[in-house]
Amino acid sequence: MFTPTTTSLLRWWFGAEEVHARGGLAFTETQRQAIAATIARHEPANRQHRVAPPRHRVCLADDLDTVRVLLALLVWQLLNHTDARALGLNDPRYTRHFVAISPCRPTRERLLDALWGQPMPGGLGARDFGTADLVRFADLLIPAARRDEVYAFVCGCEAIEHGSAGAELLAITGQRLDSIHNLARLPHLMVFELDAHSQEPAHIPAATAGRQQLRRVVSMHGKPCMEVVFSHPTRCAPSPTRPGRLPGAQAEKG
DSSP states (O other), rough: OOHHHHHHHHHHHHHHHHHOOOOOOOOOHHHHHHHHHEEEHHHOOGGGGOOSSOEEEOOOOOOHHHHHHHHHHHHHHHHHHHHHHHOOOOTTTOSSEEEEOSOOOOHHHHHHHHHHHHEEEETOOOOEGGGGGHHHTTHSSSSGGGHHHHHHHHHHHHEEEEEEEEEEEEESSSSSOSSSHHHHTTTTEEEEGGGGGGOOOTTTHHHHHHHHHHHHHHHHHOOOOOOEHHHHHHHGGOOOOOOOOOSOOOBBBB
């Protein structure tokens, strides 16, 4: 059902022996459910030739949960893309181009901290990569043999922020970009929507505008590999057609 790369990651993240070996450092059950549900809905091989890109909703109440899950999904996508290309495959389920959309500046700053570390005093925008969540929690997030390549990818990326008409984007890609239109032309773009996680009413109109603008541009130039929408549980309406949905973390297509 899963690729060898994903199977290895799931074992590293959730395997009892692996958790014990790192002294009990583990994802919470809510985080585990969100990661596993999203991957299980996205990855089956018979979905490689879908017409429409999948859109997954992940319901989480805590910012820490959101960051941990986002980092795990980014690692999952990146390593699967790398391994597929090493085999000469162009698997449309995976990518190395990512964008996060949120109208909330603190949310984007938190993601910058998680990926590139805290700003250095007097560093004129430079960040201390050693303080990034990706590094501090590497024992949890990344198998030891794959850390250097993940670090190389992230350190080789530019944190490109773009704001226009209510759309606030943080691009995570190794390619130089100068506009949202160039961003949308990237193949197999993965979109993280973090605006829905905010409970602040003032953020909702900007979040909606941002999503609509991004989708318009993407539909003009291509289509994303997948979208992951992080929502607060209060905004995740229960579905009578899915009685088995998890109360703390849900992933759904559409």
